[in-house]
Amino acid sequence: xxxxxxxxxxxxxxxxxxxxxxxxxxxxxxxxxxxxxxxxxxxxxxxxxxxxxxxxx
Numbered sequence: 001x002x003x004x005x006x007x008x009x010x011x012x013x014x015x016x017x018x019x020x021x022x023x024x025x026x027x028x029x030x031x032x033x034x035x036x037x038x039x040x041x042x043x044x045x046x047x048x049x050x051x052x053x054x055x056x057x
């Protein structure tokens with residue numbers, strides 16, 4: 001009984017470690033995507049300014 005519990009505990013600990021690793025990777029990916037989003041928004045704003053200024057408005 002105790003061996004089964006120890007085995008289950010070890011399995012759960014490994015699963016938690018795996019999930020924590022996934023969370024860390026996803027946080028990194030989210031940060032990168034946020035940087036890309038910011039850069040894209042700046043490009044859109046620059047394009048809009050260029051379009052407005054070229055139409056003479």
